[in-house]
Amino acid sequence: MPESFPPGFLWGAATAAYQIEGAVREGGRTPSIWDTFSHTPGKVLGGDTGDDAVEHYHRRSQDVRLMADLDLTAYRFSVSWSRVQPTGRGPGVQRGLDFYRGLVDELLEQGISPSLTLYHWDLPQELETSGGWPERDTAYRFAEYAQIVAEALGDRVEMWTTLNEPWCSAFLGYGSGVHAPGRTDPVAALRAAHHLNLGHGLAVQALRAALPARARLGVSLNPSAVRPLSASPEDADAQRRIDALANRVFTGPMLKGAYPADLLADTAHLTDWSFVQDGDTAAIKQPLDMLGINYYAPAVVSAAPENAAEEGPRNDGHAASEHSPWPGSESVCFHQPPGELTAMEWSVDPSGLYDLLMRYSREVPGTALLITENGAAYDDKPDPEGAVHDPDRIRYLHGHLAAVHRAIEDGADVRGYFLWSLMDNFEWAYGYSKRFGAVYVDYETQARTPKSSARWYAQLARTGELPGIPAG
Ligand code: IFM
Secondary structure, eight states, rough: OOOOOOTTOEEEEEHHHHHHHHTTTTTOOOOHHHHHTTSSSSSSSSOOSSSSSHHHHHHHHHHHHHHHHTOOSSSEOOOOOOHHHHOSSSSSSHHHHHHHHHHHHHHHTOOOOOEEEEEOOOBBBBHHTOOOSSSSSSHHHHHHHHHHHHHHHHHTTTTEEEEEEIIIIIIITTSSSSSOOOOOHHHHHHHHHHHHHHHHHHHHHHHHHHHHHTTTTEEEEEEOOOOEESSSHHHHHHHHHHIIIHHHHHHHHIISSOOOOHHOOOOOOOOOTTTTTTTTTHOOOOOOOOOEEOOOOOEEEOOOOOTTTSSSSSSSSSOOOOOOOSTTTTTTEEEEOSSBTTOOOOOOTTTTHHHHHHHHHHHHSEEEEEEEEEEEOOOOOOOOTTTOOOOHHHHHHHHHHHHHHHHHHHTTOOOEEEOOBBBOOOOOGGGOOOOOSSSSOOOOOOOEEEHHHHHHHHHHHSSBBBBOOEEE
């Protein structure tokens, strides 16, 4: 029997503004932290930037037709904050808002449900210059921006996500410095995490006030499926520490209304957390209609061995840095699980996705789950006829979708799946060297070619039944 998904299950693909739009100086847009960072020598592989990206700003209609051709029923995109509210303060800019209005209208004409993410890492540079996410004011600015977008698009968008992967914004942006703005201060990273949480809570309140009752609100986290290397108590403690810093630092306040006591204890030598003011955790814990889960690979951790200094670089799946993104738990070791790897050197292990879906089904019963990102990078190349065959990606997707199906059978309320990514794009610190797309982009000509995985996924979107893995 083929694995069938529930009727109405959303079959989508996801992108993010800075990774695809380009046109960074058009329509009144001002620089974001990623413009500054990518133009700083040595920060992005090959000196790549998102200046042109894949020219989606100018190829929007072509890209929507491509989605329709692939039978997608949903599309997840993010809004560039500095395109719609340049500098992050003051009124919205119609030209910027019109771009997204046009995008949404074209999607709706094709029967594709838009899913809008307000923040996918591109803070207006001026707000960073004023202190960025480590400063409380940024949370208020974010809520104001959310209201502007809600007033402009609330009549036509039903699915709203506040933040995408706030862990990356806080800990890669301010801790290890491998993402914009490239700061390497563990306390700034913890402060940023709190103000991202606060921004989320304030934005949900602003969205609820501005949007019609039918709007569905959520957040997309990248929870870590973190596993201990051994059954030792030391490795169990390493797992607990990373679970606190990767997962519960966000789910604690957002879903349960409190920071976990063990997180506060693990970081007490760095900060007393007095930046959390009275009423903050109540403001952060807002009822959510859906929880977005972004999943790529699990993490395997252990306590630091005696000879930790000789261990070599920490292998936690993120771009290498001499600064840790794990404040207070810098000594925890990350291990490469055995088995198949993607081009990111991330292991292929769908059981991590299953485990996360079951975990959050238990922890937040009554909240629908969405897989808001899942996918893999491979070194795709066109054959002499120009076709792009990516059997590894088909196998990756098949395995992960079978895990989603199993979770649904076991009671998880999963409503949709967004493949990362619709098309090849700017992969942050790795520039254009890593291809996650279901659609191949020739960066010289900007021509788009659906890979064989895109056709495979289209069949799934059309039928709701998981296709087999093609032979050969
Ligand atoms: O490309 C990113 C995306 O922007 C956020 N989630 C992970 C993807 C792959 O690294």
